[in-house]
Amino acid sequence: MSEENPVVGRRALIGGGLASAVGVGLGVAACSPSSPQPEASPASSTTGGSPPTPAASSPDAPGTSGPGASPTTTGASSASATDAVPALLRTPGPDVRRGPTSVRAVALTFHGAGDPALTRRALQILADHGAHVTVFAVGTWLSGHPELGRAIVAAGHDLGNHTWSHQTLPRLSAAAARTEIEKGARAVAAIDGSSPYLFRPSGTPSSTPTIRTAARASGYARCISYDVDPSDYQDPGAAAVAARTLAGVQPGSIVSLHLGHPGTIDALPTILRGLASRSLQAVAMTRLVA
Template sequence: MERRTVLRSALLALGTGALADCSSTEQTKAPPASARTSTSPPAVTTTKPQQRPKPVPPTEAVEIGHGPRTVPRVALTFHGNGDPALGTKLLDLVEHAGAKASVLAVGTWLVAHPEMATRVLQGGHDLGNHTMHHKPMRKLAAADARREVHDCAAVLRRTAKSQGHWFRASGTQQTTPLIRSAAAASGYAACVSYDVDGLDWQDPPAATVVKAVLDGARPGSIVSLHLGHPVTLSALPQILSGLRAKHLTPVTLSELLR
């Protein structure tokens, strides 16, 4: 009995020690990697903001022959050349009627009469580019066409502090890719054509000019007329009253097209 009691006591003592050793080992063992808490700051990922590509200027301007057909407005556009006294009287008539116009000036005209740039702008009208020398642009080489647009733009910047938004080719109603490229090279987005020819450049009777304008004008029309022809001055009062009768308001190109 004593022997059995001693053996049992030894086994129990051994078991207790083994259990104690096992428990101690588990307490000092390092936790698995997945259970560890990192004390290092989280990694920060930095990305450079994407830079927007710079807009590429168009290689050709667009040709505009008329404005929106849904609004009762027209643009009376005048080629800026000739006797400045005629031009001043014509602008006086337009303003007296409460209307606005657009003058597309020849560069040599503004060089000779720089005060006309101020007169046009003070009346609230548009002032634009009609080439430097009024050459037939369809017959010009590319370099010459660019020079015609560029040199007039430079005169406008000098006399009007801005080259204006609008360009009209000289010697042609419709433009060509070469002309449109020349306009774009000087920063013009549009070549302004027209859908109504007033025929005043032919110096016909005033009634012919009145009829040409009023027969052709409709909402959105761009009318081509000239400052330097006496017949235009004679026809203008009837043109303005006729447009009112058709419920068409003469506005600037900027008002019509923007």
């Protein structure tokens, strides 16, 4: 990964000019393809492994001056400039698949897309249980519903980038991948209080060298993966989503869920009660890896 540190401050805006939003995606495809994607790297832990050497900057890549270019800090408040950012998220390395096993906490992470009513319902359930999560928002969805992004952040949840339009990222050219990540980053950065450190690739559970280089160009030192996938995007029903999630979680787990699926939202109270029964707290990513 790039040896430059990303910008300090969780409300920092991503630099570079890009076209405005051109559509609103109301659905999200599975991010765990059934067959391995070409060039996909092996699943890696939160530590170890040397990042690949950054590729040369593409002259037509929008809004960057080369891999690892730091976003600007336009509009960040003095308080946000001193926000504590986990060192792991500022340190180049392999995909983050889980947090430390020494903590009695897990990160429920949601791919942000779909019916806004489902997101509002999820936020209410989380508030009722005193739980916090991370939403990796699809840029078209977030640009179409900025009030949801503001509500997510206001409730104390993490808001990160899940690309602009949820393409199958490993199939894209380097330039197209950079555009998808950069435009997604700008959509997230438009929400005050969002995180410029949290990025999850779309269409794949693991990053590739091309994806990592593109992510560095938008200031993301690491990509966020997961170790628990209940395949809720296949709509197996609330009982199955809850059972699969609770069967897989361990201290430090990162769970992949989707806001746009009713069964997932129906399963959420059962998941939260199950975690509590094991003395596991649902926390945001930035807290899990702090």
